[in-house]
Amino acid sequence: MKKSNLFGLVIALFIALVGIGVGLLFVLQNIRFNLIEEAEEGTDLEKHIVVLGTYENQLFLKQVCDGARNVCSDYNATVEFYVPQSLAQDQSVDKLFNYASFVNADGVIAYLQSGSENVKGIVNIEGKEIPIVTTGTFDPNSQQVSYIGTSYWELGRVIAEEINSLLKEKGQVYILCRDISSNPNFSNLTTSIQVNLARHGGIKYKNVTSLEKQDINEFLLHPETEYIAVCLTEDDTMNFAQYINEFHLGNIKNLRVLGVGSNELSQSYLSKGIVDELISIDPEKIGETAIREIFEYINHGYANSYIAADIKIERGSK
Numbered sequence: 543m544k545k546s547n548l549f550g551l552v553i554a555l556f557i558a559l560v561g562i563g564v565g566l567l568f569v570l571q572n573i574r575f576n577l578i579e580e581a582e583e584g585t586d587l588e589k590h591i592v593v594l595g596t597y598e599n600q601l602f603l604k605q606v607c608d609g610a611r612n613v614c615s616d617y618n619a620t621v622e623f624y625v626p627q628s629l630a631q632d633q634s635v636d637k638l639f640n641y642a643s644f645v646n647a648d649g650v651i652a653y654l655q656s657g658s659e660n661v662k663g664i665v666n667i668e669g670k671e672i673p674i675v676t677t678g679t680f681d682p683n684s685q686q687v688s689y690i691g692t693s694y695w696e697l698g699r700v701i702a703e704e705i706n707s708l709l710k711e712k713g714q715v716y717i718l719c720r721d722i723s724s725n726p727n728f729s730n731l732t733t734s735i736q737v738n739l740a741r742h743g744g745i746k747y748k749n750v751t752s753l754e755k756q757d758i759n760e761f762l763l764h765p766e767t768e769y770i771a772v773c774l775t776e777d778d779t780m781n782f783a784q785y786i787n788e789f790h791l792g793n794i795k796n797l798r799v800l801g802v803g804s805n806e807l808s809q810s811y812l813s814k815g816i817v818d819e820l821i822s823i824d825p826e827k828i829g830e831t832a833i834r835e836i837f838e839y840i841n842h843g844y845a846n847s848y849i850a851a852d853i854k855i856e857r858g859s860k
Contacts, residue, residue, distance in 0.1 A: 595678075597632045690828045691849075731774060780807055
């Protein structure tokens with residue numbers, strides 16, 4: 543073979559190899575670009591929301607979490623339930639929020655047991671604020687973007703309706719709340735109950751901080767009269783239920799107990815017939831609303847600061 547022909551063949555092979563290399567590089571670049579694009583899209587689409595709180599409110603928060611999961615697909619989000627599984631594993635609210643920051647959550651739904659918890663703002667690994675939606679006890683000093691809780695006037699109206707439904711226009715009501723004088727919310731609540739009960743002339747009522755022995759004797763001495771003890775807080779509901787249980791007062795047929803709350807112990811008293819009715823805010827609706835408010839804040843930079851939650855009524859078998 544002549545040198546000129548050999549040289550031409552080498553040149554042709556070189557050009558072919560360069561063309562193949564360029565083509566392969568182009569294909570690989572396209573594949574790499576597509577993979578990066580898909581990863582970035584996946585990152586944008588999968589937001590991470592954490593539902594957190596203490597063990598005492600585990601049952602309520604599980605329902606909040608269920609509600610959040612009902613709508614999370616609308617926002618391409620996942621919802622993590624981060625609540626201690628036992629009292630021994632319980633943690634402070636601060637530590638629970640530290641966890642949300644550690645896992646770089648995009649949003650938090652939290653239950654506050656009391657106004658003293660005073661939630662501070664938390665940030666992700668980039669130093670950006672993580673939006674927090676709270677329920678339970680309202681704390682104006684906490685750095686939440688939204689609070690979903692009770693309209694006390696509406697709650698009072700619902701309680702009054704339930705009282706009348708049980709008493710059928712005639713009976714005696716004891717409104718138990720240790721915080722009536724010190725908490726303006728409960729003052730509003732009791733006023734609402736009284737205003738709405740006033741429409742039913744046969745129902746008498748009075749506010750008390752506790753039921754005394756003479757009150758119990760009155761129930762026994764007047765079996766023809768129907769009595770209702772209304773507990774306005776979760777703590778009062780559980781304390782009064784424990785009192786009934788401890789002193790075996792459940793056999794007083796003309797006494798009914800209407801309580802507030804939805805934690806595991808309250809539910810236990812309802813199932814045992816110690817408490818006749820439980821009134822609470824609807825936890826699943828709270829979860830659904832909280833997700834919407836978090837993404838309203840993420841997408842637009844604002845959310846409704848206060849939302850009145852739907853009210854839920856659970857009746858026992860008695």
